[in-house]
Amino acid sequence: MGSVEHKFKVLAFGMIAEKLKTSELELEGIPSTEVLKGYLFQQYPEIKDTKFSISVNRKQVKGDSPIPNEAEVALLPPFSGG
Amino acid sequence: MGSVEHKFKVLAFGMIAEKLKTSELELEGIPSTEVLKGYLFQQYPEIKDTKFSISVNRKQVKGDSPIPNEAEVALLPPFSGG
Amino acid sequence: MEKQRKPKNIFVEGPISPEKIAQSIANHSSKTDIGGHSIFLGQVRADEKEGGKVRAIAYSAYEEMALEKAFEIREEIFAKYPLTCMHIYHSLGEVKVGEICLFVFTSSKHRKAAIESCEELVERIKKELPVWGQELVDNEKAVWKENQ
């Protein structure tokens, strides 16, 4: 009570959505993308062997990036448009 | 009489045809493209300043090339298709 | 006055029809400073896969991010080349083999800018837009594509 909540949304696409069996998660209290990956690999071990990159608020990030409050995080398997 | 005639056709295009005031000439007894140029420059001095290349039987030639009997020679100003 | 460019939707539901392409070409006849158009079309191939032949590709996208990225790419290409026009259309949903799923269209006064920018756009679209194609094969098995 009184502590600032740290919530964010995780969108999943393509093969990742298929493996997560959902295209959207609501998470909280995870400060950065590397911590998020650790959480996801534990909860959904089937995505460990799947390549994906991460975007935070629609910008792809590299390495460990902070996840702001209310962020829109997305899990992006390799692109295959065109 | 008895001598083999050496006739050929000269096609003119674009600006050359405009300056010759015809698109086709019948000539004879001119053995090569350099001799042909000399003849044309004398007959039609207005083409002296006009760039053109020459084809013999639909192949562009460089330098002095023989003109076979019954050849189709053409005077080709710089191309501007497309 | 500088022309203000805003993000435009690039996505169309289902295949891109030849008539749409014709209409897009025809729309440029009033722009009489254009000397050359370059067009790239992506068409769905009937590749052989494990379990059968591809019969269609189902496209999905992270649309908001894709539109922001497409806008960024547009601005960069406009800054790099002297272009008159640039259009990008990408299918979403199912596109059958033989149908068009990508339409990239650039126009310029002289041909070089249109040709080079079109090629660069296609490469960037394939590499940078969060779009995914799932190949649907005869036996209903689906295979996620991966560019390059």
Add this chain to the structure above:
Amino acid sequence: MEKQRKPKNIFVEGPISPEKIAQSIANHSSKTDIGGHSIFLGQVRADEKEGGKVRAIAYSAYEEMALEKAFEIREEIFAKYPLTCMHIYHSLGEVKVGEICLFVFTSSKHRKAAIESCEELVERIKKELPVWGQELVDNEKAVWKENQ
């Protein structure tokens, strides 16, 4: 059995219509080994010239030689790139500003071959085909174009 290719007519009287281009694209939907099409279109520009603005270009050609040359170029490009299809159309006669005078169309399994061969074709067509464009300006004066 190797496909035998014969010289085809590339010339069309007057402008090339967007509908013809659409039809040509649509004709390829049955070729399901094609993954990419590259198209170049030449459009007549309303350039400012001495004596006025260009209102049209009148094209003429040494047709027999142009068709032989176009065939030679086709064969060389087919030998150099893994193409499925290649089409070349060039206008003869008058083409007004804003109208299409050149349509080059290449198709291949993967995009690179279509894109690169299309560009090379356009360059070779402009440089090697005995075709001439005469710019017709407002005041009826005509100026012969020269490529490059």
